[in-house]
Amino acid sequence: xxxxxxxxxxxxxxxxxxxxxxxxxxxxxxxxxxxxxxxxxxxxxxxxxxxxxxxxxxxxxxxxxxxxxxxxxxxxxxxxxxxxxxxxxxxxxxxxxxxxxxxxxxxxxxxxxxxxxxxxxxxxxxxxxxxxxxxxxxxxxxxxxxxxxxxxxxxxxxxxxxxxxxxxxxxxxxxxxxxxxxxxxxxxxxxxxxxxxxxxxxxxxxxxxxxxxxxxxxxxxxxxxxxxxxxxxxxxxxxxxxxxxxxxxxxxxxxxxxxxxxxxxxxxxxxxxxxxxxxxxxxxxxxxxxxxxxxxxxxxxxxxxxxxxxx
Numbered sequence: 001x002x003x004x005x006x007x008x009x010x011x012x013x014x015x016x017x018x019x020x021x022x023x024x025x026x027x028x029x030x031x032x033x034x035x036x037x038x039x040x041x042x043x044x045x046x047x048x049x050x051x052x053x054x055x056x057x058x059x060x061x062x063x064x065x066x067x068x069x070x071x072x073x074x075x076x077x078x079x080x081x082x083x084x085x086x087x088x089x090x091x092x093x094x095x096x097x098x099x100x101x102x103x104x105x106x107x108x109x110x111x112x113x114x115x116x117x118x119x120x121x122x123x124x125x126x127x128x129x130x131x132x133x134x135x136x137x138x139x140x141x142x143x144x145x146x147x148x149x150x151x152x153x154x155x156x157x158x159x160x161x162x163x164x165x166x167x168x169x170x171x172x173x174x175x176x177x178x179x180x181x182x183x184x185x186x187x188x189x190x191x192x193x194x195x196x197x198x199x200x201x202x203x204x205x206x207x208x209x210x211x212x213x214x215x216x217x218x219x220x221x222x223x224x225x226x227x228x229x230x231x232x233x234x235x236x237x238x239x240x241x242x243x244x245x246x247x248x249x250x251x252x253x254x255x256x257x258x259x260x261x262x263x264x265x266x267x268x269x270x271x272x273x274x275x276x277x278x279x280x281x282x283x284x285x286x287x288x289x290x291x292x293x294x295x296x297x298x299x300x301x302x303x304x305x306x307x308x309x310x311x
Contacts, residue, residue: 029062029064029066029071029076030065030071030076030077030156031061031062031066031152032076032077032079033061033062033079033081034058034078034080034081035061036054037050037057037083037085038082038083038085039085041084041087042085044085044088052129056129056133057083057144057148059133060134060135060145060148061079061148064135064149066149066171067171074105077103077104077155077156077159078102078104079103079155080100080101081098081099082099083096083098083123084098092127093125093126093190096123096124098119098123099117099118099119099120100118100119100120101117102115102116102155102159103115104159104226106226106230106233107231108235113226113230113274114270115155115158115270116155116158117266118266120147122192123147124143124191124192124194125142125144125190125192126142126143126144126188126190127144133145135148135149137149137174137177140181140182142188143182143188146181146195149174149175149178150178150182150203153174153175154171154172154175156171157169161222162223163223163226164223165220165223166216166220167223169211172210175207176211179195179207183196183204205262206263209261209262209263210263215257215258215261215263217250217251217254217257218254218263220250221246221247221254223247224246224250225271228240228243228247229241233278237281241278241279241282241284241287244279245290248275248295249294251298252294255298256298264298268298268299268302272302272305272306275295276308279291288310291309292306
């Protein structure tokens with residue numbers, strides 16, 4: 001009879017076995033991105049260039065380790081990035097608009113709830129298929145890498161805010177680091193006013209809002225809306241509605257503190273239909289009236305939609 005002894009095996013094989021036994025679970029990436037690049041407004045002679053650009057952007061978003069956290073495959077944050085090339089002022093330079101939509105799974109269901117919908121009208125960059133697209137957390141590599149890093153951290157920060165109160169701060173701070181080193185870079189000629197412009201939708205201004213203590217009510221509302229509301233809705237619908245109502249009160253507080261805040265507008269752009277459906281099946285007429293009164297005040301754009309709750 002043959003007897004196998006670990007001690008009789010070569011030392012490298014033993015070390016390999018022990019490493020496999022002690023290794024933790026495989027670490028999945030944080031993002032699961034879908035990227036589409038549109039050329040409807042420009043003429044590009046080589047379609048394969050656009051295909052490679054699209055693939056390079058998607059691969060960086062999906063393979064870069066953006067955090068030190070372990071994400072299971074089912075926990076990856078889904079996002080859709082739609083890039084429309086509007087002009088090519090010179091060979092290799094692209095002026096674009098970008099729309100970003102991120103979503104989050106609702107616990108215990110197959111439902112994906114939209115987290116945010118944002119538009120960047122100054123999504124401009126240089127790109128060459130011959131130059132690998134690489135990202136550095138602390139130094140500038142290219143405007144495109146900075147743009148992708150900024151929005152990746154923004155999306156992850158919002159997602160973490162939905163699972164823990166103010167859980168996204170680390171990622172907003174990383175996004176701010178990207179803003180600072182990109183705004184001051186002198187390595188390439190890639191003018192992009194989105195890093196230091198004074199407009200209310202510029203990237204640094206977005207972060208200033210998210211990290212402003214006076215607007216903290218908005219971020220804490222994300223936790224109340226998702227973790228204490230949406231995630232328990234199937235099992236405890238009335239408790240979930242109460243949590244969502246408290247969360248909406250926090251969003252209203254942020255809107256009153258800083259009228260015109262970008263993320264309040266983005267929140268309702270993404271959530272108005274969902275909020276209406278949350279309260280539509282409630283049998284509490286008084287609660288419905290309170291919701292309609294509040295939402296008509298803070299989100300008049302969708303007031304007609306909210307009024308249907310009273311019919």
